[in-house]
Amino acid sequence: MSTTNPVNRTTEWDDLQIKYGNYAPLEREVKAEEISLKAQEAIANVDPLAGKNLDQLDELEDDIDEDVLETYRRRRLEELKAAKAKEKFGDVYNVSMDNYVDEVTLASKQATVILHLYDDSLEECVLMNRALEQLSKTHRDVKFCRGLASRIIKNYHQKPGSLPTLLIYKDSKCVNQVMGISMFCDKVVDLQPQLVEFVLGRQLKLFHTETEDPRNAKATRLRKYLTKDSDESDQEVGADALHTGAYDKTYADLDLDRIMNVVRK
Numbered sequence: 001m002s003t004t005n006p007v008n009r010t011t012e013w014d015d016l017q018i019k020y021g022n023y024a025p026l027e028r029e030v031k032a033e034e035i036s037l038k039a040q041e042a043i044a045n046v047d048p049l050a051g052k053n054l055d056q057l058d059e060l061e062d063d064i065d066e067d068v069l070e071t072y073r074r075r076r077l078e079e080l081k082a083a084k085a086k087e088k089f090g091d092v093y094n095v096s097m098d099n100y101v102d103e104v105t106l107a108s109k110q111a112t113v114i115l116h117l118y119d120d121s122l123e124e125c126v127l128m129n130r131a132l133e134q135l136s137k138t139h140r141d142v143k144f145c146r147g148l149a150s151r152i153i154k155n156y157h158q159k160p161g162s163l164p165t166l167l168i169y170k171d172s173k174c175v176n177q178v179m180g181i182s183m184f185c186d187k188v189v190d191l192q193p194q195l196v197e198f199v200l201g202r203q204l205k206l207f208h209t210e211t212e213d214p215r216n217a218k219a220t221r222l223r224k225y226l227t228k229d230s231d232e233s234d235q236e237v238g239a240d241a242l243h244t245g246a247y248d249k250t251y252a253d254l255d256l257d258r259i260m261n262v263v264r265k
Contacts, residue, residue, distance in 0.1 A: 090140045092116075092133050095147035103145060108169035112142050112206055117149040117156065117165040124181050124188045128164040131196035139207045168206065176204065185215070 017023040088111075095103050095115060104113050116132055118125035129146060136144040149156040149163060156162065161180045168176040181191055184199055194214045201209030 088140065089143045090136055092129070092136050092144045092146055095145045096151055100147070100152065104167075104169055105172050107143055108172055113169040114142060114144050114200070114206065115167040115169065116144070116146040117152060117163065117167065118146055119149055119163050122163055124191055125164045127188065127191040128166075128181075128196065131191065131193040134193040135197055135200070139201075139209075142207050166200075168204070178204075190215075 014023060018025050093103060104115055107113055114132070116125075116128055118129060120126065132144045132146065136142075149165065156165075163179075164181070166178040167174050168178075178199075181188065183203075184191055184195055192214070194211055197209055197211045198213050200206045201211060202213070
């Protein structure tokens with residue numbers, strides 16, 4: 001590239017080198033006038049009333065034309081009505097073979113339906129029901145249902161590891177199913193509402209949620225413990241143990257106990 005010309009200008013020699021791939025093409029020079037024009041366009045496209053609620057709009061009565069404010073008020077009311085119309089559930093509904101079609105299949109034409117097939121003698125099913133009860137209060141546009149597996153599908157509860165089962169219905173069709181707890185966790189005790197919300201909302205995208213994966217927090221705590229200075233542990237084991245055959249077992253037992261305490265939190 002020529003060193004005797006401004007960075008955004010080229011000679012005929014430079015142009016030939018660029019043409020044959022010896023030089024990289026120069027970036028197009030963005031002029032100050034172009035930057036100013038884009039900034040003005042961006043400012044012009046900003047709606048100062050966008051996102052303001054009804055109370056905030058009322059506070060602007062003296063500054064904004066009344067016709068404009070009224071247009072925005074009507075728009076906000078329509079948005080509120082639309083949001084309210086979606087929040088028509090808020091509970092976990094019991095389902096049996098008698099009402100399955102109405103409560104699940106046909107209902108899925110209007111909203112996503114999540115049906116939990118369960119056995120109330122299984123701890124994981126009890127925990128799943130508790131989680132869905134909590135989610136039904138915060139995701140009222142989704143219809144959560146539950147039904148005893150033995151009363152809906154003959155002998156279904158006899159299949160090891162099949163319960164809890166979640167059946168996902170949309171537009172009168174079962175579009176997905178989650179069997180067992182492996183998608184959520186390895187241990188039954190970890191089947192908590194926040195984890196169920198994350199998997200259903202963020203992974204399966206059945207509803208909107210900002211919930212983060214609680215498994216990451218637990219892994220972070222464990223990782224911090226495993227990487228921290230071992231001097232603390234050495235002191236607790238005792239100086240005598242460090243010089244005896246008892247050290248390895250004592251240290252290992254202590255370390256395992258601490259790890260389990262971290263995992264249980």
